[in-house]
Amino acid sequence: MSILKKDIKFNNGLNIPQMGLGTYQLKEKDEIFEAVQAAIEAGYRHIDTAMIYKNQKAVGEAIKSTRVKREDIFITSKIWNSSHAYEDTKKEIDVILNELGIEYIDLLLIHWPTPKRLECWKALEEAVIEGKVKSIGVSNFLVEHLEELLKVAKIKPVINQFELHPALTCKELVDYCKKHEIVVESWGTLIRGKCFEVEQLNQLAKKYNKSEAQICLKWAELNDYVIIPKSSKKQRVIENANIDDFTLTKEDLDLIATIKEQRDGPDPSNFNF
Structure with missing residues (x-):
């Protein structure tokens, strides 16, 4: 089945498309x-945006x-x-409803675990x-x-969205979420x-005649993660979804597991913004 046709079920019975378009920095x-x-x-x-992206009005119009x-x-x-x-x-x-020009939001998240997160x-x-x-x-959230x-x-x-990729596998957090149906x-x-x-991703891209980006997205798909790659280019948007004609073997996944772990974004246990 095409990745664009796949849904993942929430613990409340509703579904989310497994693949969406991220709009960060657009x-x-x-x-x-x-x-x-x-x-x-x-x-x-599936379209993913946020208040801090300052693009919701244009996203809604688009x-x-x-x-x-x-x-x-x-x-x-x-x-x-800050809210x-x-x-x-x-x-x-x-404000979000008004900017997007919609009557309801399908999914709304607390962006980072601030001290006032429970009020939120x-x-x-x-x-x-x-x-x-x-x-x-x-x-x-950790x-x-x-x-x-x-x-x-x-x-x-219903969901926890966090930095997660072949160089940051967050096994403990992933296991906790799955245990609690998140x-x-x-x-x-x-x-x-x-x-x-x-x-390692260069090797697999060459093996399957795919881009390194497509290898990462296939890795996430096989792990049943929701994925929201961002691009402003039509060709890249289409390419990101073109991952249905190959899979990764256990040997491939073992190779990916040898990638050195590194967090590229802010650490949720120590952030200041």
């Missing part, structure tokens, strides 16, 4: 329209320009760190009850953050663009 309206329109034309039905029905598009957004106080979160949810979660739970949000989850949240949550998080979503799947510099 700023200009033209590039946002090109990326979103190319993605949806290619068969993507989605509408495709004439695909709203209910057929899965939209993810995130509450930024994690309860009342601030309530306000930001309405309470507001997210209320947004679900109010019908403003279908599903709620977290981003960049095991200790999830343990704390699960003790008080009335609604269990879907794992990878950001930085292409090692934040550094996959082309990794010898």
Whole structure:
């Protein structure tokens, strides 16, 4: 089955398309329209954005320009760190809805585990009850953050989106999420663009006549991770989804496992923004 046709089921019974288009760092309206329109034309039905990306208005307009029905598009957004106080979160949810020009958000995440994360979660739970949000989850939460949240949550998080790629496999965190029926979503799947510099991925790209990026995405697909590669280029958007005509063997996966572990983004246990 095509990666663009695959869904992963949440613990609340709803589904998320396994592959989506990430919009991080897409700023200009033209590039946002090109990326979103190319993605949806290619068969993507999942778009990931966030308040801090400052592109939600253009993303919403680009989605509408495709004439695909709203209910057929899965939209993810995130509450930024400065709005994690309860009342601030309530306000930001309405801002997100307004910027995207939609009546509900399919998935809304706490972007980072700030000290006010539990206040934010309470507001997210209320947004679900109010019908403003279908599903709620977290981003960049470590095991200790999830343990704390699960003790008080009335609604269990459906997903945890965090830096996860062949050079940062986060086994303990992945295992914890799977044990608690929390879907794992990878950001930085292409090692934040550094996959082309990794010898093991170079070998596999040559073996399968694929790009190093496609090898990383296939690795994530085989691990049942939700993936949201970002690109502003139509050709790259299409190429990222072209991973259905090959697979990785156990030998290949063992080779990937020899890649030196390295975190490229901020450490959730020690961040300051």
